Amino acid sequence: MTEEKASEAPDGDPKSDNGIPEEGGPPRGKWANKMEFIFSVSGEIIGLANIWLFPYLCFKNGGGAFFIPYFILLFFLGIPLFILETAVGQYTSEGGVTAWRKICPVFEGLGMASQVLVMYLNIYYIVILAWAIFYLYSSIKSPLPWTTCDNWWNTEHCFSTYTASYDPHFTQPDADWSFLHNVTTTSDYPDNLTYTAFFDHKSAAEEFFTKRVVRMSADMSLSNVHWDMALCLLIAWIMCYFCVWKGIRSTGKAVYFTVTFPYLLLVILFFRGVTLPGAWEGLKYFLMPDVAMLIQPKVWCDAASQVLYSHALCLGVLTSLGSYNKYNNDCYRDCLALCVLNSATGIFAGVVTFSFLGFMAQSYHLSMEVVVESGIGLVFVGFPKILSTMPVSSFWAVVFFLMILFLGLDSQFVCVESLATSITDMFPRHLRRPHARELLVLVIAVVCFLLALPLLTDGGMVLFQVIDVCGFSRITFFIIAFLETTVIAWLYGADRFCDNIEDMIGYRPFPVLKYCWLFVTPLICGLMMLYSLTERMHLYVYGYEPGESWLILGRLLMITPLMCIPLYIVITLCRNGNNITTPSSALRQAQPHKPILKLCECVIFKAQRPSSRSVDNRNEKMMMEEHGGV
Incomplete structure (x- = not known):
């Protein structure tokens, strides 16, 4: 089949893989x-966590x-x-x-658990974009509204960092800040007590965020x-919808801009940050190693959770995005390059962040x-403080919040794309019809918009934090990661999966990968989960x-995705108690007679003999498969 003919798919979808209707x-x-x-995966994995979490974890953990x-x-x-989830999607051409x-039919609940997490993400993550839009609008005002204390939302405890930045008296080491909290500075107090009080709760930047943007109140x-x-x-x-409403035809084009533009802004901020006075002092705190911290289990647990979060693992997103690859795409090489890019971006963002913090x-x-602050406090309180002290502060505020908006936007709409893909693949006869895709994405957008409204109330910030901490508990991620590797390595068969990858990309992946799936990765997940x-x-x-x-609400949010796994085990057993671990006969097996798992040349699990129907389907698929690279 020629590429031109393959592109003439129903509903205008580009480049059908083999022309065989599915399900x-x-x-x-x-x-x-x-x-x-590449750009779609980059948009998902390179997000706000690179700006506010990775640098903070480096600072806190040595x-x-x-x-x-x-x-x-x-x-x-x-x-x-990362390779496992992407290869599963490319191999099966199915969503999460x-x-x-x-x-492995009995573990369909793994996919459902990941989609619950994606649903959480689609509800609460976009609220950060709403805050960024509000800050972006506020950045065009002069003076910046978070630099003064004469606004309707300010309290009598507010102190303007804008005033201090232009008053040399307040920037002296012996300056008296005690009037901020009506405390008397004596020799019994630590040297930075009043400074700490100033930056923790009473600055104009923090009052702008807590009193104007999220508007926390006593009754919550x-x-x-x-x-x-x-x-x-x-x-x-609306921005997110029109990036994904046409499926990968719109998503694949939108990411070209939404991924590259934040990098341009990050580079601009980098050159500005490293030229500020005090920048190198900040970089010293970011990069100077404290090897003694490595004996603490929490450091390793933080590193493990950061690896999972920053690479969008256990969410089914990589599986959905990988499912749109051609069968012979070299996903192995792509995954290695993307992991390197993501880690390099985190380090680069840390340099930018700590150069500004050093200046502050x-x-x-x-x-x-x-x-040093972490999380949203760094983005919506810490950085606004810093930007307000710089010349042409409005310009730098616009640049910064544009970067935040686009960093979050591509992560958001790729998650929506992933959810829509997974739902569509569950009901292909109904949702692959003309215009069904647009309606499905519209329903997702409307439902998530309505569910997010409580996050924009007086107690919305607390609810936001509950979802962030409990809904995305590291325990949930470690359990899903443990089960994914166990299912692939021990139930489906690590050797069979390596054979599948070799059939797709033309060469066998590095042998260490097999033993990571079998032993190392599940062991790491198990230990981190116990800790x-x-x-x-x-x-x-x-x-x-x-x-x-x-x-209680937090525990409920934590348990809900995990409950999908045993629930679907029961459902699968009730539907068909036989062959609950047998893969679909529609999956292409290039070497069906080889053992599915061997260790040290010892056969652990023999080959699962395919049915004659499976052989016929496979032969037909192999005849029609387009073997050219993507």
Whole structure:
């Protein structure tokens, strides 16, 4: 089949793989070229975590020494899982749920668990984009609204960092800041007590975020929606919808801009940051190794969770994106390149972040421990403080929040694409019809928009934190990662999966990969899961500690995706108790008579003999398969 004929797929989907209808529906589309896949995955894995989480974890866990556990776990945990999930999608040509149904029917619940997590992500992550849009709009005002204390949302405790930055008295080491909290500075207090109080709770930048943007109140009600923020959320969803409404035809084109533009802005901020006074002091705190920290289990657990989060593992997104590759695409090489790119971006973003933090520390004569913040506090409180002290502050604020908007936007709409793909593949006869895709994405957008409205209330910030900490608990990710590698290595067969990859890309992957799937990766996940179970769940949001009812909600959010796994095991057993671990006969097996798992030349599991129907289907597929690379 020529490429031109392959591109004439029903519904206008580009480049059908082999023209064979799947599950009774029209054939699926394929990426127009390799770069669309590369850019789409890059858009998903390179996001806000590179800006606010990776640099903070490096600082907290031994500076440059944190790179040691991070890269060890990247090699033995992240890369094996990244290749596994992407190859499963490319091999099966199915989304995050039906791919596991074809690989091992009894563990279809793994796919459903990942889609629950993606649903969480689609609900709460886009709220960050709404905040970024509001900050972007506010950045065109002069002076910047988070630099003054004469606004309607400010309290009597507010202090303007804008004023301090232009008053040399307040930037002296012996400056008296005690009036901020009506405390008397004496020799009994630590040197930086009043500085800490200033930056923790009373700055104009923090009041802008807590009193104007999220508007936290004492009662933490979830009924009073702030409609100006809801409008920003609506704008974010409109942008997201039109990036994915036509499927990979629109997604594959949108990512060219949404991925490259933030890099351009990040480079601009890099050259500005490293030329600021104090930048090198900040970089020293970021990169200077403290090897003694490596003996602490929490450092390794933080590194493992960062590897999973930053590479979008256990979400089914890589499986869905990989499913649009042609069968012979070299996904192995692509995955290695993408993992290197993501890690390099995290380090580069850390250099940018800490150069600005070093400037802030020197400007106010503070220690780095005081100015370093993590999470949204860094993006929406810390950086606005820094930007407000720079010349032409409005320009740098616009550049920064444009970068935040586009970094988050491509991660968001790729998640929507993944969810839509998984749902479509579950019901192909109905959802691959003309215009069904547009309606499905519209339904996802509307439902997620409505479910996100409670996050824009007085108590929305607490709910946001509950979803972020509990809904995306590292325990959940470690369990899913453990089961994914176990299912592929021991039930489907590590040797058979390596044979599948070799059939797709033309050569066998590095042998260490097989043993990572069999032993190393599951062991790491198991140990990290056990350690995480010993940690106490703790939520603390800008001076407010959520009560027991919030913790109950958090536990419910944590349990919900995991419950999909045993639920689908029961459902599969009730449907068909036989062959619950037998892969679909539609899957192409280039070497069906080889053992599916061998260790040291010893056969652990023999070959699963394909039925005659499976052989016929495979022969037909092999005859029609397009063997050219993407």
